[in-house]
Amino acid sequence: MSLIPESLNFDEARLDKIGAIQEAGVPLYPAKFDRKDTIDEIKVRFHAIEHEKSEESVTTAGRIFTVRNHGKTIFADLGDESGRVQLYIRKNDLGEEQFDFINRNIERGDIIGVTGHVFRTKVGEITIWVDQVTLLCKSVCALPEKLHGLKDIEKRYRQRYVDLIVNEESREVFRARSRVISLIRRYLDERNFLEFETPILQPVYGGANARPFTTYHNFLEQKFFLRIAPELYLKRLVVGGFEKVFEVARNFRNEDIDTRHNPEFSMVEIYEAYKDFRDMMQLTEGIISHLVQALHGKYDIVYGSETLRFEPPFRKLSMEDAVREIAGVDIHAHTPDELRKIAKDNRIEDYEKPNTQREFLVLFFEGMVEEKLVQPTFVYDFPVENSPLAKKHREKPGFTERFELFINGMEIANGFSELNDPLDQLARFEDQDAKRRAGDVEAQMIDSDFITALGFGMPPTGGVGLGIDRLVMLLTNRDSIKEVILFPQMKPEAVKPDVVVEEVKNEGI
RNA sequence: GGGCUUGUAGCUUAGUUCGGUAGAGCGACAGACUCUUAAUCUGUAGGUCAAGGGUUCAAAUCCCUUCAGGCCCGCCA
Numbered sequence: 322m323s324l325i326p327e328s329l330n331f332d333e334a335r336l337d338k339i340g341a342i343q344e345a346g347v348p349l350y351p352a353k354f355d356r357k358d359t360i361d362e363i364k365v366r367f368h369a370i371e372h373e374k375s376e377e378s379v380t381t382a383g384r385i386f387t388v389r390n391h392g393k394t395i396f397a398d399l400g401d402e403s404g405r406v407q408l409y410i411r412k413n414d415l416g417e418e419q420f421d422f423i424n425r426n427i428e429r430g431d432i433i434g435v436t437g438h439v440f441r442t443k444v445g446e447i448t449i450w451v452d453q454v455t456l457l458c459k460s461v462c463a464l465p466e467k468l469h470g471l472k473d474i475e476k477r478y479r480q481r482y483v484d485l486i487v488n489e490e491s492r493e494v495f496r497a498r499s500r501v502i503s504l505i506r507r508y509l510d511e512r513n514f515l516e517f518e519t520p521i522l523q524p525v526y527g528g529a530n531a532r533p534f535t536t537y538h539n540f541l542e543q544k545f546f547l548r549i550a551p552e553l554y555l556k557r558l559v560v561g562g563f564e565k566v567f568e569v570a571r572n573f574r575n576e577d578i579d580t581r582h583n584p585e586f587s588m589v590e591i592y593e594a595y596k597d598f599r600d601m602m603q604l605t606e607g608i609i610s611h612l613v614q615a616l617h618g619k620y621d622i623v624y625g626s627e628t629l630r631f632e633p634p635f636r637k638l639s640m641e642d643a644v645r646e647i648a649g650v651d652i653h654a655h656t657p658d659e660l661r662k663i664a665k666d667n668r669i670e671d672y673e674k675p676n677t678q679r680e681f682l683v684l685f686f687e688g689m690v691e692e693k694l695v696q697p698t699f700v701y702d703f704p705v706e707n708s709p710l711a712k713k714h715r716e717k718p719g720f721t722e723r724f725e726l727f728i729n730g731m732e733i734a735n736g737f738s739e740l741n742d743p744l745d746q747l748a749r750f751e752d753q754d755a756k757r758r759a760g761d762v763e764a765q766m767i768d769s770d771f772i773t774a775l776g777f778g779m780p781p782t783g784g785v786g787l788g789i790d791r792l793v794m795l796l797t798n799r800d801s802i803k804e805v806i807l808f809p810q811m812k813p814e815a816v817k818p819d820v821v822v823e824e825v826k827n828e829g830i
Numbered sequence: 831g832g833g834c835u836u837g838u839a840g841c842u843u844a845g846u847u848c849g850g851u852a853g854a855g856c857g858a859c860a861g862a863c864u865c866u867u868a869a870u871c872u873g874u875a876g877g878u879c880a881a882g883g884g885u886u887c888a889a890a891u892c893c894c895u896u897c898a899g900g901c902c903c904g905c906c907a
Contacts, residue, residue: 332840334858372865391870392863411864429857443865462840466856468868469842475899476841487841531906550907576906577831586907670904725907732907763906788907801900812898 335461338426342459345422349459354434356382361403364447367439374438374450381406381449382434382457384486385427387467395424399435399449407448408435414452423454429467430460478809497616498793498805502569504615505589505789508608514565514591519554521547521571527771528552528710530763531574534584547573550786552710553771555592556739560779564594569789580801581731584810587789592739596783598711598722601736602699605726605785606633609697609733609792616796624729624798627695635697635726640686643700648689652682664688679704679719694727709749709765711737712781728795736785743775 325331342349357380358366367375383401393412398405412420427433437451465471470487477484477491484491506516524543526533528550536545551570558566569589576582591604613620613631620632638646645651650663660681664672669688675681683704694700701724702717711721722738740746750767757764793805803809 330840332858387867387869389866389869390863391866394864394866396866396869398867407867409865413864442867444867446865446867448865463857464841466841468856472842473837473899475837478899529907572907574906577904579906580901582906588907735907786907791907814898 329462331461332463335428335459335463338428339459339461342426342456345426347422347456349456351455351457354382354455354457356380356434359403360399360401360406363406363439363449364404367447370439370441370447372441372443374440376438378436378438378452379449380434380436382432384432384460385429386464388429390424393420396448399433407442407446408437408451409440409442409448410451410454414450415454419454427454427456430462430464431456432458432460475811478803479811479814481807494793494797494799494805495807497797498789500616501612501789501793501796502587504612505608505787506569508611509565509567509589509591512565514567514593515563516567516569517555517558517563519548519551519558519568519570521573523548523554525766525768525770527765527768529572529574530707530765532576532762534573534575549574550588551590552784552786553768555590556779556782556784557771557774559592559594559739559782560774560777564780565592567591578810580803581791583790583802583806586802586806588786589789590784590786592782592784594780594782597738597781598701598724598736598783601783601785602637602701602724602726604783605734605736605787606635606697606699608787609726612792612796622796622798624795625800627729629728629795630696635699637699637701637724639702640682640700640704641702643690643694643698644682644685647693648685650685650689652678652685657681660685679706683707691727691732692730695729697726697728697733699724699726706752708737709753710740710746712740712742713745731791731795732788733791733795734785734787736783739779739782739784741775741779741781743772746775747772 325336339349360381360383363379363381381399381401383399386398386400386405389396395408395410397408397410399408410420410423415423434455434457435449435451436453437449440448440450442448465483465487471477471483477488485495509516522536522538522545524545526546526549528548529552531549533546533549536547537543538545548570550572551568555566555568567589569587571585571587573585575584578584591601593600593604610620610631610633613622620630622629622631641652648667650660652660655663655678657676657678660678661672661675664681664684667689669684671684675684686700701722702714702720703711703723703725705713705719705721708721708723711723714720714722724736725732726734740749750765750772753765754767757766790802790805794800794802797805799805
């Protein structure tokens with residue numbers, strides 16, 4: 322017990338109690354406890370209990386959150402995942418020796434099991450009148466204070482376990498997150514989609530425009546990329562004959578971190594044979610409105626200062642119409658030079674780069690329209706140049722059958738009629754590759770095997786990817802992605818003194 | 831990458847404008863208390879004021895550098 326690193330933040334007083342408990346021969350960390358009732362079950366079963374103690378006894382377990390010591394009695398609040406309940410412990414019932422032991426060595430933060438009878442106190446609170454206390458886990462770290470809990474945002478992210486212990490609101494967010502994922506799975510399962518797991522370690526990355534993480538396989542002596550999207554593998558499955566597939570996928574992108582971006586994030590990608598981008602819009606709308614309904618019981622939800630309305634159908638408009646309507650620019654009515662002047666007048670950055678009407682369309686859309694799309698809005702028909710995996714539009718030359726869903730100015734979903742023409746796909750990849758060679762770090766690599774797969778023939782297919790983290794942000798009214806990711810990526814903390822000593826020693830060896 | 835901003839005891843914080851011995855509540859520790867619930871009451875300990883440097887008789891406070899966080903912008907999903 323003499324070599325506990327200071328960086329662990331173990332509490333001296335609690336470590337002293339460990340010694341006392343050991344001396345008393347009481348197990349500090351027993352392996353199992355036969356819990357018969359959860360706290361919520363007890364509260365439900367005894368909701369009508371009066372002041373008189375129940376005949377029936379209960380056995381439950383949990384963490385101690387507050388202790389009110391009255392000398393010969395103790396009131397404490399015990400909490401498990403289902404809720405909290407008050408305990409009433411008396412010296413008369415336990416005997417002097419056991420009562421004093423508990424008084425001295427068991428405290429806030431410890432996990433205990435109790436057996437007792439249920440009653441209602443004078444002031445009306447359902448309480449367990451405790452006959453027996455079993456220590457199940459001695460906590461050696463002090464919990465944050467009971468009034469204010471843990472507020473420090475940084476600490477909440479770095480020590481999420483503490484955040485979860487003391488902040489019910491935080492637990493609520495992650496319950497919702499778990500629910501969102503299982504609801505998505507069930508929704509797709511009910512429609513006979515099959516979920517598959519495709520490689521995260523990929524020799525060639527693709528499926529999105531982004532910078533990848535790289536890693537190295539020692540045995541193969543080969544460089545690998547962490548996937549930026551599962552897209553190209555899921556489409557190989559459609560080639561293989563699975564007609565309705567999806568993956569709840571963790572993707573990795575080596576880019577900046579901010580309130581909307583974490584280096585690893587979750588998407589669900591869905592592909593369905595014999596469907597097109599319009600069908601996928603409908604599917605997306607179905608899933609999202611279903612989630613809103615399931616979590617909130619209605620289609621309207623509050624997000625920040627906005628009320629978002631998810632009653633289908635969502636608004637749908639082409640990118641040209643969106644730019645005409647919201648930015649007030651009719652792309653087709655102007656020459657590129659005129660468009661450049663309009664862009665400059667509107668103070669859009671990078672107004673010098675585009676050269677064609679379609680390139681300006683994207684510029685105006687991203688510069689003036691996106692952020693204004695607060696209510697759920699599908700925007701469709703994207704220029705071919707920045708949609709290398711989408712099928713060319715059946716009616717509009719130079720465009721693709723692609724859509725994105727925007728909510729609160731954020732891109733939430735991205736889908737298209739999948740490109741299944743292998744020669745066209747080759748040409749698009751070559752175009753991407755040329756951009757990459759010209760210095761575009763986010764342009765895609767040529768995935769020859771994927772083109773070969775398309776060479777065997779993929780049916781007409783609709784596909785869509787939904788950003789789960791952002792969806793959860795909307796559904797739980799959080800303004801940072803870190804609030805909906807359990808362990809968001811953070812820079813390492815300043816090195817603690819005792820760790821420094823360790824490192825210096827190692828250098829000497 | 832740019833701008834603004836925050837960092838004081840285990841936790842929540844006052845003090846920074848205008849430099850003068852670092853203060854509180856909760857928690858901990860010692861004690862009183864048999865229906866309390868932010869329990870109450872008495873007492874005690876606990877701080878290299880994020881780190882380093884500078885100015886000054888004197889720095890938590892002013893200046894510089896660094897580290898970590900937050901917000902906004904750029905890039906992306």
